[in-house]
Amino acid sequence: MGLSAQRSFLLILTLSSLFVDVSVSRSFPPAVGLAIARQIPLWLRSIRSSKWISRIWNKLKSFITFKELKLGDREEVLSYLKEYLNIFGYLNSTSQSNFSDYFTLDFQSAIITYQKNFNLNVTGNFDRNTSNMISQPRCGVPDIINDTTTMNSGVSNTTTFKPWWKEGKKELIYAADPENNVTNGVRLLFRDVFDRWSKVTSLKFTETTSFNGSDVRIAFVAFDGRGGTVGGAATDYSLGVESVYLDSEEEWVVRGESDEGDVDLEFVMMHVVGHVLVLGHSSVEEAVMYPVVLKEKKTELVFNDLQRIHQIYDVTSK
Ligand SMILES: [Zn+2]
Structure with a gap:
């Protein structure tokens, strides 16, 4: 792309x-x-449609019974988290709504990059700090564009x-x-x-x-x-x-x-x-x-x- x-x-x-x-x-x-x-x-x-983005945000907001997620876990919210990270450049999928609800290696790598970019503890897990940051209002421009970033991860x-x-x-x-x-x-x-x-x-x-x-x-x-x-x-x-x-x-x-x-x-x-x-x-x-x-x-x-x-x-x- x-x-x-x-x-x-x-x-x-x-x-x-x-x-x-x-x-x-x-x-x-x-x-x-x-x-x-x-x-x-x-x-x-x-x-991308705004309706589709609204759906992701609403799903993430409704994930109120927070629990830490790690490699190998399976939760419905994971497919939405992948959509979120994909929108902002952390995954390289061109297709939307096609993510599994498994905590995969690719997703772990994306979480690590996100944690580096936002000065969070790099745990590789979807932890409380990462969840809090993801739920904040933000700019719609991706953090990583064509594998290039000016943020901490320096991909x-x-x-x-x-x-x-x-x-x-x-x-x-x-x-x-x-x-x-x-x-x-x-x-x-x-x-x-x-x-x-x-x-x-x-x-x-x-x-x-x-x-x-x-x-x-x-x-x-x-x-x-x-x-x-x-x-x-x-x-x-x-x-x-x-x-x-x-x-x-x-x-x-x-x-x-x-x-x-x-x-x-x-x-x-x-x-x-x-x-x-x-x-x-x-x-x-x-x-x-x-x-x-x-x-x-x-x-x-x-x-x-x-x-x-x-x-x-x-x-x-x-
Ligand atoms: Zn921006």
Whole structure:
């Protein structure tokens, strides 16, 4: 599977219309019923259905009578755990819903890689810490793409992330999906996030209202319910377009204090724009590019993010 296909991993079935008013509300619907679903737009292509991903998350959430699982064990939940690890790049299966419920050697190897990536004790078992980490909300972009990762497991050294935009291009145009009808507050937040990344690269980001003519397209879409996948980015190398999707079913917070389970829009945007700039995930918890949503809000680039972005971009050429 090519890099393009892998990064364009997740299918969005519906698109929501959001009416966001940050002046009166710190979090915004669909909780209050303002989301209008419609068919997936063509520019958000993928191979996986959001219904299917919801099913996996729900199954994992329902695995509440936790017990540690090890090599040779057989449990129904194992087939779903394999699906989960496959989505995020830890197994190399191209077929979905075809996993056995046995704890196999392949699965053990995937668990070990996952534990290394998330700084967990490397037990090779599906233990409590691993289960807790897997149940956290996270980014939809895989941790391992084409056997390549920038996380701790370092499965390959050939971290050749290639830009999706035309060579030599110094300015990228971005737009929010007009169907979402986002407020000025959200647009300003997008602006700030792009500016912050622009300062550490040789690229300039400019907003446009011409959605179809933009290089980076941002949309809130109904994805997999609250929790689970909060958003992600998908590359279409043939069109030279990067799509950023944000799950409209999250309880988003726009520059405010968040409650348990809320998701901070500024943090998620900082993270996904890192993907727009072809950064992969980091194992450093403090880094913006850490794939799991933690309670602490992270909106500033830390040393680890800067070190990695500087490997790709020559900021001195600005
Ligand atoms: Zn990510």
